[in-house]
Amino acid sequence: MSATELIYGLHAVRALLGRHPERVLNVRLAERREDARVRVIEALANQHGKPVQRVDTQALQKALGDVAHQGVAAEVVPLPPWSEDDLLVALETAAQPLILALDGVQDPHNLGACLRTADACGALAVIVPRDRAANLTPVVRKVAAGAAETVPLVTVTNLVRTLKLLQEAGLWVTGADAEGVKYAHEADLTGGTVLVLGAEGSGLRQLTRQTCDHMVRLPQLGAVESLNVSVAAGMLLYEAVRQRMARKK
Secondary structure, eight states: OOSOEEEESHHHHHHHHHHOGGGEEEEEEETTOOSHHHHHHHHHHHHTTOOEEEEOHHHHHHHHOSSOOTTEEEEEOOOOOBOHHHHHHHHTTOSSOEEEEEESOOOHHHHHHHHHHHHHTTOSEEEEESSSSOOOOHHHHHHHTTGGGTSOEEEESOHHHHHHHHHHTTOEEEEEOTTOSEEGGGSOOSSSEEEEEEBTTTBSOHHHHHHSSEEEEOOOOSSOSOOOHHHHHHHHHHHHHHHHHHHHO
């Protein structure tokens, strides 16, 4: 991992300045962007004493590659990876935590997309196995569009053991499978919840499936057998958010 990373986009940069300004080294704004959203980011950077550079749009494009940077970038100290112990410590102060676990997802684009949705849904962390699974790479960071710097990625040696530890900590482990007994909206996802999704094509491993407290499925009305894992993760995470927001009303 490099000593610093470049994140980009209005939401990602603003979120990091708001939540973890100590990790922002400097902010880079396109010369021609003077709208209200950019002024908010500039004000946040000034508030926290972070240097703001006005740069040519082409210079931003060269530094970031072919991405939708929206004229905003920041150099940041990468989010340190979490260990299993870090996750368990974080649970001690988390109310109704929502965690996403990916069982052997190997496509870095899918992992990046899952991190991005996990951030949007307020997930505490994303868990992946150390072996035979995608881990944090430049491609993942690029697809995550800043979420890799806000949502901890927990790499574990034994996913089943970690799931059992989370169960012991009071969380319900809900697996996703096309043969699930209930639809996702029929399950209670309002308490401490771990959503577990399997690898592209093969789905959850048998031992992982057996560890889950219950299995749910998503409605599928078309001819395609299964959803892309990042799409399915997004649907399940938002179902959990929907239920939690409804309960608060």
